[in-house]
Amino acid sequence: MPSARPVAAPAAAARPARLLLSVEALCLIVALFWLASANLGFLRAAMAASGGFGLATLPLAVGLCGVVFALHALLLLLLATRRTLKPLLWLLLPVAAATSWFAGQFGVLMDPGMVRNVLRTDTAEARELLSPALLVHLALFAGLPLLLLSRVELRARGWGRALRQRALALLAVVVVLIGALLAVFQPLSSLMRNHKGLRYQITPANAVWSTGSVLAQQLRGAARPREAIGLDARPGPSWATAPRPRVLVLVVGETARAANWGLNGYTRQTTPELAALPVINFGAVQSCGTHTEVSLPCMFAPVGRRDYDEDRIRGQQSLLHVLARAGVGVDWRDNQSGCKGVCEGLPATTVTAQDFPAACEGGRCLDEALFADLGQRLDAAQGTQIWVLHMLGNHGPSYFRRYPPGFETWQPACASDDLRQCSTAQITKAYDNALRYTDHLLAGAIRQLQSRAGRVDSALIYVSDHGESLGEMNLYLHGVPYAMAPREQRQVPMVFWRSSGFEQGAGLKPACLEPTLRRHAQIGDVRHDHLFHTVLGLLDVRTALHEPDWDLTHGCRDATATAGPAPGPAGLASAPAAGTGR
Numbered sequence: 001m002p003s004a005r006p007v008a009a010p011a012a013a014a015r016p017a018r019l020l021l022s023v024e025a026l027c028l029i030v031a032l033f034w035l036a037s038a039n040l041g042f043l044r045a046a047m048a049a050s051g052g053f054g055l056a057t058l059p060l061a062v063g064l065c066g067v068v069f070a071l072h073a074l075l076l077l078l079l080a081t082r083r084t085l086k087p088l089l090w091l092l093l094p095v096a097a098a099t100s101w102f103a104g105q106f107g108v109l110m111d112p113g114m115v116r117n118v119l120r121t122d123t124a125e126a127r128e129l130l131s132p133a134l135l136v137h138l139a140l141f142a143g144l145p146l147l148l149l150s151r152v153e154l155r156a157r158g159w160g161r162a163l164r165q166r167a168l169a170l171l172a173v174v175v176v177l178i179g180a181l182l183a184v185f186q187p188l189s190s191l192m193r194n195h196k197g198l199r200y201q202i203t204p205a206n207a208v209w210s211t212g213s214v215l216a217q218q219l220r221g222a223a224r225p226r227e228a229i230g231l232d233a234r235p236g237p238s239w240a241t242a243p244r245p246r247v248l249v250l251v252v253g254e255t256a257r258a259a260n261w262g263l264n265g266y267t268r269q270t271t272p273e274l275a276a277l278p279v280i281n282f283g284a285v286q287s288c289g290t291h292t293e294v295s296l297p298c299m300f301a302p303v304g305r306r307d308y309d310e311d312r313i314r315g316q317q318s319l320l321h322v323l324a325r326a327g328v329g330v331d332w333r334d335n336q337s338g339c340k341g342v343c344e345g346l347p348a349t350t351v352t353a354q355d356f357p358a359a360c361e362g363g364r365c366l367d368e369a370l371f372a373d374l375g376q377r378l379d380a381a382q383g384t385q386i387w388v389l390h391m392l393g394n395h396g397p398s399y400f401r402r403y404p405p406g407f408e409t410w411q412p413a414c415a416s417d418d419l420r421q422c423s424t425a426q427i428t429k430a431y432d433n434a435l436r437y438t439d440h441l442l443a444g445a446i447r448q449l450q451s452r453a454g455r456v457d458s459a460l461i462y463v464s465d466h467g468e469s470l471g472e473m474n475l476y477l478h479g480v481p482y483a484m485a486p487r488e489q490r491q492v493p494m495v496f497w498r499s500s501g502f503e504q505g506a507g508l509k510p511a512c513l514e515p516t517l518r519r520h521a522q523i524g525d526v527r528h529d530h531l532f533h534t535v536l537g538l539l540d541v542r543t544a545l546h547e548p549d550w551d552l553t554h555g556c557r558d559a560t561a562t563a564g565p566a567p568g569p570a571g572l573a574s575a576p577a578a579g580t581g582r
């Protein structure tokens with residue numbers, strides 16, 4: 001029987017030239033490539049934070065290059081075998097290219113929260129982020145290297161030799177890493193301490209580390225159910241005497257920033273309809289996070305940013321579970337990426353194109369779909385209810401897709417998914433038009449509540465989840481780690497309105513709520529942290545979790561009525577009262 005060998009030889013000769021490399025050599029080459037192609041933004045930011053690039057900071061720059069190179073070389077050398085290296089690079093080269101592009105274009109950093117955002121991105125959102133410029137970048141920094149990679153042949157060798165070479169390569173890389181760290185330890189440690197977000201710019205180590213930490217957290221979370229909180233929650237005395245059904249409409253906005261809110265004194269009147277209504281506007285409210293994945297769970301938690309603990313927040317039930325336990329009818333309606341666990345196990349629906357064909361296009365729906373049946377719902381309302389409406393709001397980068405044509409108040413507005421095609425002025429116009437549309441929807445909802453004030457006692461809170469950068473400091477979109485985020489991403493608008501009978505129905509002292517809330521608005525001390533306790537206060541739900549100092553209605557309930565929960569197993573309200581109050 002003829003062997004295959006004589007046939008294979010001529011075929012191999014006909015193949016285009018292949019590059020023969022050891023696994024270690026390829027690891028080092030790729031680490032160098034990442035240093036030069038994906039980490040220039042990190043190096044620029046680090047040098048800027050260290051007083052700029054100059055003769056005095058040259059050693060730091062060299063040391064940083066050494067650290068970045070050695071980190072990635074170490075990562076690859078620890079994970080790679082002759083069989084796994086190529087698949088690993090097929091994954092990491094595109095990740096590195098995409099991560100560096102979004103960091104360079106929008107200042108988006110790949111921390112665990114951002115990884116969570118990416119993992120939960122739906123096709124409609126992904127489509128809006130894909131631009132020709134991104135595709136060109138991916139072709140250059142991922143496609144081309146992958147083409148070269150396909151020409152590389154990894155050298156086969158015996159186990160003993162492979163181990164020796166790997167040990168040698170690891171030793172060399174560790175020496176470079178330690179040497180670089182020692183050489184610039186002083187400036188580097190203060191740099192990393194004072195600019196915590198910098199570490200999330202080291203690409204693609206940022207994506208690997210953040211993905212690992214998210215997966216580990218999810219495994220831990222999946223192992224145990226959410227901890228029940230507020231087991232002692234019960235209706236307050238006003239429930240028995242309320243003359244009418246009571247509804248709190250909680251509108252969770254998206255990416256609306258305080259700076260562009262007309263009611264806050266912005267140069268454009270983006271909120272003319274709300275301005276004509278008797279609403280209380282809270283000015284610049286401190287958000288809990290800079291993206292939805294962080295902000296949303298945090299807004300509905302008993303302790304938010306003031307003693308931030310992501311594991312605790314994700315491991316526990318939310319405000320909505322506490323309200324439901326007391327008998328409040330809870331309903332979550334979503335026009336975005338879901339409730340991030342806040343409404344887990346509770347009634348929740350998502351706006352779909354099937355239900356609202358006129359308001360939906362390309363997998364995305366205009367926010368009017370959220371409000372479409374508000375009137376009918378009010379007509380049928382019974383008991384005490386909270387209806388959460390989760391808007392798509394000002395979700396970027398395609399602000400121009402967030403409002404119907406009739407709301408193009410400021411022109412010419414950026415009409416591209418790729419923000420680089422537009423001037424900052426055009427981008428801001430599209431953003432402001434979307435805010436104007438939100439203003440219209442909120443005012444419309446309030447007018448509906450007003451018109452039914454004789455049947456339902458109602459209140460409406462609108463608060464955005466986080467802000468947005470529109471080119472300040474060359475940043476766009478949002479998601480900069482909280483500690484280093486600019487105020488445009490951390491300050492959000494918040495508005496409150498209630499019907500004429502609401503205070504009486506809720507058992508609040510007459511003529512107290514308005515001046516109390518206005519005082520907070522004037523001081524400007526309102527944060528997302530207030531939401532949990534204020535909603536408990538407005539709906540008169542009693543639980544030991546309630547911290548009066550964080551309830552904006554505090555002082556508007558009779559002293560006898562504000563006494564916490566009935567004596568008994570207070571420990572059932574399980575969350576530790578970690579807040580310091582204010």
Ligand SMILES: [Zn+2]
Nearest residue numbers: 255291292465
């Ligand atoms: Zn958001």
